[in-house]
Amino acid sequence: MREELTAPLADFGAADVAAAGGKGANLGKLVRGGFPVPPGFVVTTAAYRLLLAETGLGGELARLLEAGGESRPPGTTRSGADGMAAGPAGQPATGPDGAAIRDLFAGASMPDRVRAAVIAAYRELGGGPVAVRSSATAEDLPGAAFAGQQDTFLDVDGEQAVLRAVAGCWTSLWTDRAMAYRTRNGIDPHEVGIAVVIQRMVPAEAAGVLFTANPVTGTRGELVVEAAAGLGEAVVSGAVTPDSYVLDVHGALLRFTPGQGGAVLGPAQLEGLARLAGRVQELFGRPQDIEWALADGGLHVLQARPMTALPPEPPRLNRLQRLVGPFFLEMFQQRPYPLDVSGWMQHGIGAMLERMAGSVGARFPPLPRLLPEEDGVVVQLILPLPRPTLRMLAAPLSVLRRARRFDAAQWTEDPRFAAFLAEVERLRAGDLAALPARAVLGAAEDALSAMALITELRVSYLPSAFLPLGKLRLLLALLGAGRLGSALVAGAETRTSQANRGLEALAERVKARPALARAFRELEPAQLLVRLRQDPEFSGFREALDAFLAEYGHRETVSIVLSSAPTWAEAPEVVLGLVRTMLGERPAARDRSGEALARLCRHPALRFAPLRRAVLSAVAEAKCGIAFRENTHFYATMVLPVLRRGYAELGRRLGRAGVLADPAEVYHLRFGELGELTRQADDGGALPPAAAERYRAVVRARAAKRRELQGVPLLDPAVLFARRRPQPGSLVTGTGASRGQAAGRVRLVRGPEEFGLLRSGEILVCPYTNPSWTPLFRRAAAVVVDYGGLGSHAAIVAREYGIPAVMGTGNGTAVLRDGQHIMVDGNRGTVTAG
Numbered sequence: 001m002r003e004e005l006t007a008p009l010a011d012f013g014a015a016d017v018a019a020a021g022g023k024g025a026n027l028g029k030l031v032r033g034g035f036p037v038p039p040g041f042v043v044t045t046a047a048y049r050l051l052l053a054e055t056g057l058g059g060e061l062a063r064l065l066e067a068g069g070e071s072r073p074p075g076t077t078r079s080g081a082d083g084m085a086a087g088p089a090g091q092p093a094t095g096p097d098g099a100a101i102r103d104l105f106a107g108a109s110m111p112d113r114v115r116a117a118v119i120a121a122y123r124e125l126g127g128g129p130v131a132v133r134s135s136a137t138a139e140d141l142p143g144a145a146f147a148g149q150q151d152t153f154l155d156v157d158g159e160q161a162v163l164r165a166v167a168g169c170w171t172s173l174w175t176d177r178a179m180a181y182r183t184r185n186g187i188d189p190h191e192v193g194i195a196v197v198i199q200r201m202v203p204a205e206a207a208g209v210l211f212t213a214n215p216v217t218g219t220r221g222e223l224v225v226e227a228a229a230g231l232g233e234a235v236v237s238g239a240v241t242p243d244s245y246v247l248d249v250h251g252a253l254l255r256f257t258p259g260q261g262g263a264v265l266g267p268a269q270l271e272g273l274a275r276l277a278g279r280v281q282e283l284f285g286r287p288q289d290i291e292w293a294l295a296d297g298g299l300h301v302l303q304a305r306p307m308t309a310l311p312p313e314p315p316r317l318n319r320l321q322r323l324v325g326p327f328f329l330e331m332f333q334q335r336p337y338p339l340d341v342s343g344w345m346q347h348g349i350g351a352m353l354e355r356m357a358g359s360v361g362a363r364f365p366p367l368p369r370l371l372p373e374e375d376g377v378v379v380q381l382i383l384p385l386p387r388p389t390l391r392m393l394a395a396p397l398s399v400l401r402r403a404r405r406f407d408a409a410q411w412t413e414d415p416r417f418a419a420f421l422a423e424v425e426r427l428r429a430g431d432l433a434a435l436p437a438r439a440v441l442g443a444a445e446d447a448l449s450a451m452a453l454i455t456e457l458r459v460s461y462l463p464s465a466f467l468p469l470g471k472l473r474l475l476l477a478l479l480g481a482g483r484l485g486s487a488l489v490a491g492a493e494t495r496t497s498q499a500n501r502g503l504e505a506l507a508e509r510v511k512a513r514p515a516l517a518r519a520f521r522e523l524e525p526a527q528l529l530v531r532l533r534q535d536p537e538f539s540g541f542r543e544a545l546d547a548f549l550a551e552y553g554h555r556e557t558v559s560i561v562l563s564s565a566p567t568w569a570e571a572p573e574v575v576l577g578l579v580r581t582m583l584g585e586r587p588a589a590r591d592r593s594g595e596a597l598a599r600l601c602r603h604p605a606l607r608f609a610p611l612r613r614a615v616l617s618a619v620a621e622a623k624c625g626i627a628f629r630e631n632t633h634f635y636a637t638m639v640l641p642v643l644r645r646g647y648a649e650l651g652r653r654l655g656r657a658g659v660l661a662d663p664a665e666v667y668h669l670r671f672g673e674l675g676e677l678t679r680q681a682d683d684g685g686a687l688p689p690a691a692a693e694r695y696r697a698v699v700r701a702r703a704a705k706r707r708e709l710q711g712v713p714l715l716d717p718a719v720l721f722a723r724r725r726p727q728p729g730s731l732v733t734g735t736g737a738s739r740g741q742a743a744g745r746v747r748l749v750r751g752p753e754e755f756g757l758l759r760s761g762e763i764l765v766c767p768y769t770n771p772s773w774t775p776l777f778r779r780a781a782a783v784v785v786d787y788g789g790l791g792s793h794a795a796i797v798a799r800e801y802g803i804p805a806v807m808g809t810g811n812g813t814a815v816l817r818d819g820q821h822i823m824v825d826g827n828r829g830t831v832t833a834g
Contacts, residue, residue: 005047005117009040009197019044021135021195026284026304033283035276035301040130040199041121043166045137047114048194051170055108064104065096065189096189098176105171110163118166119159122198129157129201131302132165134172137193138182150178150194154231155201162198169196202300204231204293206264208242211307212277213287217716218311220287222254223247223277227264231293247274265294272299280304311712312372312380314719321383325720326735326808329787330559330768330794332381332714337564337667338702339674341371341378344563344643346671347448349636352455359459360399361392376670376698377705381714403463408628409621411461420453420635427642432649437678437685440653444646444674447639454636465625472618479603479615483739484596490800491593492623495634496771499552503575503775506548507582509541516541520580525573525756532576545572554638557752557772564667567641568772577755578775584760592802626796633771650674653685658692660699668702669695717786717810727830731822732784732812736829737795738805742782743834746820748813749776763824765816769794777801782824784812784831798826806831 004011004019012020012028020028024042031037052058122130134150151172153165172178173194182189208227213220226242243264246255251274256263265273273292276299280288287310291303317325336345344350346367357364364386371378411417427447432440469489476482510516516538519531532542553569556562568575597619606612651663654677660666666674673695680691726733747762749755752772758764764780766773768787774797777783782804785794789807798805804826806812812831816822823834 003046004044005050005114006041006043006121009037009042009199012042017137018193019046019195021045021137021193021197022305023133023135023303024195024197027197027199029283030280030301030304033279035280035283036299037301038131038199038202039125040197041125042135043114043118043121043196043198045193045195047111047117047196048170050111050114051108054111057104057108060104061101062190064101067096096179098174098179101174102171105167105174110167115163118163118198122159122162125198125200127159129155130162131197131199131201132156132162132169133197133199133303134169135195135197136173136178137191137195138187150175166196166198170194199302202293202295202302204295204300205229207231207291207293207302208264210273210277210290210292211287212281212290213307213310214246215289215307215310218313220313221249223249223251223274225265225270225273228259229261229264245270249278250274269294269299276301308708309710309712311716314716315380315382317383317719318385320385322720323789325383325715326787326789327792328381328383329715329717329720330770330785330792331561332559333768333787334558334562334565335706335709335714336371336378336562337706338376338378338670339647339667340562340564341367342671343444343448343647344640345371345561347445348451348563348639348643349561352451352458352636355455356459356462357386358391359395359462361389361395362386363389375705376702377709378714379709379712383715399463399467402460403467406460406464408461408465409624411457411628411632414457414460416453416457417635420450420457423450423453424638424642432645436683437650437653437681440646440649441674441678444643444650444671447642447646451636451639454632458632461628464621465628468618468621468625472615472622475615475618476600479600479605481600481603484600486738486796486799487592487596487802488600488619489593489622489626490796491591492626492630494627494630495552496630496774499555499771500775500778502548502552503578504582506541506544506575506579509544510579510583513538513541517583520576520583525576525580525753528576529573545575549575554641555634555772556637556640556770559768559770560633560637563640563643563647567637567644569641570644571752574752574755574772577752577757578772580756581758581776581779584779590802592800630771650678653681654695657681657685657687659687659695665699665703668699668706673698721808721810727828730830730832732806732809732815732831734784734806734809734812734829734831735789736805736826737788737790737792737807738783738798738803738826740782740802740804740826741823742804743821743823744781746816746818746822747780748816748818750813763822765812767813769797773797777803782806782826784809784816784822784824786810786812 009024009028010031012025013032014025014029016028017025020042027037027040052061132153134152136150151168153168156162156165173192179189182192206227206229208225211224214222214224223246225245225247227245228240228242241259243259244257245253245265247270248254251267251271253267253270276292277288277290280290280301284304284306287307288304289307290301293300293302350367354364365384370382370384372380372382423446427443427450430443432443435443472488473482473485476485510520519528519538523531532538532545549569549572553567555568556565557568557571557574558565600606600615601612606615647666648663651660651666654660654666655663659677677687677691677695681687742763744761744763746765747758749758749764749766755776758776758779760779761781762779764776764783766783766785769785769792773794777797778801780803783794783798784806785792786809787807788794792807795805795807804824806824806826806829809831816831821834823832825832
């Protein structure tokens with residue numbers, strides 16, 4: 001690390017963040033690249049370290065950080081895997097006393113050597129007004145902009161004023177906002193340092209910011225300029241409403257929104273900014289957030305840093321992608337982790353989809369194309385377009401052959417199913433803690449391999465599962481009874497319907513015990529879980545709950561594509577929330593399938609016995625097909641607890657080896673990286689220090705990138721539903737997926753942790769659903785879902801229960817609010833005030 005106390009900007013480049021901080025290093029690179037940067041110098045981090053060493057501040061600072069719970073091994077983070085659903089991260093400490101730290105800095109004297117070096121550099125710059133800017137070692141970097149977290153001082157004039165401003169920048173490293181920002185981004189306070197950039201003040205006629213990509217939409221072909229008269233600090237701080245210009249890459253004006261006066265910039269200046277944007281982005285190799293000033297007829301670059309939280313380039317969707325989009329958005333409500341993609345998705349559920357597509361001659365796009373990454377983190381969902389191959393010509397014959405050979409009604413008799421159950425049972429019984437790391441990873445590989453058996457069963461039996469559905473719909477159409485189709489097959493007996501009855505049985509147990517019912521009403525699910533575990537009075541219910549979880553606890557809580565999300569058994573509070581929704585009065589269960597069948601049987605044409613037998617046979621076969629789809633999904637999830645147990649064990653070991661601060665951070669690694677780490681570990685699990693540090697940095701960087709993208713959707717619903725025209729008078733519009741109308745109060749349920757909020761007769765408004773949500777439909781008057789289509793679980797179950805459903809609204813959870821009275825029209829796909 002460089003030890004100069006001060007040095008000109010031109011002496012620094014991209015590799016000098018440790019000495020010049022992020023801002024100083026970026027400005028130095030710009031100077032070296034020939035950009036019009038105001039002249040200046042850097043008071044390096046060596047000056048800050050000298051302050052800590054010579055004044056005793058270093059020891060006092062370490063003591064206060066220790067007292068605030070901030071003492072951690074270098075390079076590790078405290079918050080686990082970024083609040084991921086895989087499990088609770090470490091409990092946050094109260095944090096250091098920022099006021100006490102700032103008081104220490106305020107009372108310290110600047111070392112004489114630093115004072116002399118700063119004055120000498122200031123004089124060499126020519127004195128006069130300067131801008132004094134903080135430049136921390138963790139700021140202006142990809143994933144952590146630190147915008148506004150440390151202080152800037154403008155129009156500073158005179159040697160003593162400059163020295164005070166430098167001291168003020170040092171102190172601002174410990175403002176409450178800066179410390180909170182570092183904690184959120186997992187940056188160790190022991191490692192952070194600060195430099196100070198001092199530049200000649202530019203007498204700006206106009207100034208502002210320039211984004212080399214649209215920060216809202218992610219469009220890379222658009223530049224966004226914000227400008228105001230005078231200094232740019234007013235724009236950056238939000239003190240004024242600036243002019244806003246959206247340009248193409250050549251500087252042509254696409255859109256203009258005036259600020260507080262007339263337009264500040266003309267066409268020539270906009271073209272100049274566009275040229276500047278292209279050059280700066282080319283220099284840094286990624287979209288940039290640039291602060292600029294216009295003075296003496298020329299443009300000056302005051303700062304450049306990578307754009308953070310930039311959405312990916314919005315895709316252009318064709319008709320097929322718009323059709324399948326809601327189904328995929330339903331599955332990808334949470335951003336998958338690297339281990340999700342490289343493990344379960346690539347070798348488990350993703351391999352299943354690829355194999356099924358291949359069985360009909362289609363080629364599924366590879367995962368990297370469907371889920372592109374930046375810095376090791378998935379940034380976007382690209383809706384798949386399976387490609388036909390020559391094998392598709394033989395697909396009809398293959399489908400018919402499989403339909404004759406494999407009867408979906410008999411699939412559980414297939415030896416491959418028994419082999420799958422035996423393999424899962426073997427893996428469940430394994431004591432992973434007693435195995436070496438390589439064997440633990442091998443158990444995870446075996447769990448993924450077990451999915452191949454379910455995959456082959458699906459490939460074999462799907463034709464006999466789905467062809468009867470087509471046959472039934474054709475017969476019903478000929479009879480003029482097409483509307484009965486959904487109700488006829490909705491009553492299929494499945495493991496999901498059995499689980500729902502199990503939840504109802506648990507609810508009946510609760511209602512039979514007044515004390516238990518009171519606990520369910522008064523306590524939140526997490527508190528209730530603690531009470532159930534501790535109170536002997538509730539031991540009977542606890543045993544029944546344990547039995548339920550033993551049978552159904554492997555079900556996913558969030559999405560079938562995520563191994564990072566807990567199962568029901570790992571998050572039993574989700575099950576308690578479902579039981580809680582069943583405690584009040586609820587409508588009597590109706591056999592809608594039986595009613596539809598009785599109505600069909602009254603059709604005059606069915607007096608003809610052969611036709612009656614054909615129709616009833618088609619109904620039974622279609623029900624078997626529905627059950628096959630649902631039950632193979634159910635059994636496939638049996639792999640998840642085994643896989644997650646292996647990941648958790650590897651996470652614990654990597655924690656002991658110094659790679660992870662929390663076992664849950666294992667999901668930031670790829671499956672192949674787990675293999676590399678286990679190969680490098682010795683028999684005791686220790687890793688070479690260089691390997692541990694390298695992967696510690698990988699985890700830290702991916703966690704930071706994930707936090708940066710926290711508010712960026714994998715696919716913007718506005719892109720998916722851009723062509724949908726809102727119905728006049730509607731609050732939201734979607735696809736009518738279950739017929740009928742219902743009015744009631746809105747109940748927003750955004751995830752499994754909120755299942756217990758729904759009350760009987762309310763309208764369920766949610767972002768997505770999966771089989772875990774189905775018990776809620778018994779209570780709801782209607783359902784409105786952001787994502788999903790006619791074939792999604794929500795639509796199927798809504799039709800089964802005979803409640804109106806509107807799917808794929810895109811914005812229902814954003815527009816509607818708790819307690820609002822609405823009318824849901826499942827015929828028209830609209831939601832109106834009611």
